[in-house]
Amino acid sequence: MRNIFLSVAMAAVVMLTSCKNDAGEVIALRLDQTEIELVKGSEIQLHAVTVPASDVSEFEWYSSMPEYVSVSPAGVVKAEKIYYKNSTDAEATPVSIYCRYKAGAAECKVTVLPLNVESIEIKLADGSSEALVLNPGEEKMLQVVFHPADADVELDKLQWSTTAFEYAVVAKDKTDGSKAKVTAVWPGSASIKAEYGQKSAMLNLIVRPINATSVTIAGPEEVQLKVGQAVQMSASFLPANATVDLVWNSLDTTVASVDSETGVVTALAEGTAEIKVVAGLVEDIVTVKVSK
Numbered sequence: 001m002r003n004i005f006l007s008v009a010m011a012a013v014v015m016l017t018s019c020k021n022d023a024g025e026v027i028a029l030r031l032d033q034t035e036i037e038l039v040k041g042s043e044i045q046l047h048a049v050t051v052p053a054s055d056v057s058e059f060e061w062y063s064s065m066p067e068y069v070s071v072s073p074a075g076v077v078k079a080e081k082i083y084y085k086n087s088t089d090a091e092a093t094p095v096s097i098y099c100r101y102k103a104g105a106a107e108c109k110v111t112v113l114p115l116n117v118e119s120i121e122i123k124l125a126d127g128s129s130e131a132l133v134l135n136p137g138e139e140k141m142l143q144v145v146f147h148p149a150d151a152d153v154e155l156d157k158l159q160w161s162t163t164a165f166e167y168a169v170v171a172k173d174k175t176d177g178s179k180a181k182v183t184a185v186w187p188g189s190a191s192i193k194a195e196y197g198q199k200s201a202m203l204n205l206i207v208r209p210i211n212a213t214s215v216t217i218a219g220p221e222e223v224q225l226k227v228g229q230a231v232q233m234s235a236s237f238l239p240a241n242a243t244v245d246l247v248w249n250s251l252d253t254t255v256a257s258v259d260s261e262t263g264v265v266t267a268l269a270e271g272t273a274e275i276k277v278v279a280g281l282v283e284d285i286v287t288v289k290v291s292k
Helices: 002-023
Strands: 028-031 035-039 043-045 048-051 060-063 069-071 076-079 095-101 104-113 119-124 132-134 139-147 158-162 168-172 179-184 188-196 199-207 214-217 222-226 230-232 235-238 246-250 256-258 264-267 271-279 282-291
Touching: 028 095, 035 043, 035 076, 048 095, 048 104, 060 069, 069 095, 076 104, 119 188, 119 199, 132 139, 132 179, 139 188, 158 168, 168 188, 179 188, 179 199, 214 271, 214 282, 222 230, 222 264, 235 271, 246 256, 256 271, 264 282
Parallel strands: 028 104, 035 104, 132 199, 222 282
Antiparallel strands: 028 048, 043 076, 060 095, 069 076, 095 104, 119 139, 139 179, 158 188, 168 179, 188 199, 214 235, 230 264, 246 271, 256 264, 271 282
């Protein structure tokens, strides 16, 4: 009797196993990864297995938000861009990737991480990056180029500065944070610097001088003064934006003196003296006659 019972039981087990294998029913799916962090632009291959194990190799893959995280028919996941559920969120929200076969399904949550800036450079608006040469008062728009081009950038962290503000000043553009306007102030050289975190770039600037082509002392060619009197001299030069200083001097300091910076002439003794003004490479002279 016992042998008969064992024989029947073994036959039942064989029948159940046979039926299960013949049916090949997949009751669940599993993925080799259920949570992933991917840098924007990168890819990873997901692998699915059935429960129980089978030789099924074709699965249906889809993404809950393919514009942020896409998946190919073969299960290759690509981080397209960062998804923030709310615009004020500091951290990214995961996107779900699903794998399905018949009634079985599995999920993997993918969080897209920022693509960091590797380097920056400063260029002119026309795209060149050569040394910048300007005249005093001239302006140019500069722009920072980030590498790689699709890096995630927070423009409020970009800072601009100049190494010599007496020669050039720089101001960040209010409408485009990647740009800045540089203004040449006075002849000399300076470097314009852009900083983004630990990354920095510099562009050399040369402000060239503008020479005066002529200088003219205002008033008559001869000035009459009495001993002890003083008069303010003035002069103008062309072009008006020439980067020169006016320097005054007297050719006879016993008769009349002149302040080298202000041009104030003082009569000292009877006689005649010439007062000269120099503007760079050009000059003009006026005669001062002093009487008692």
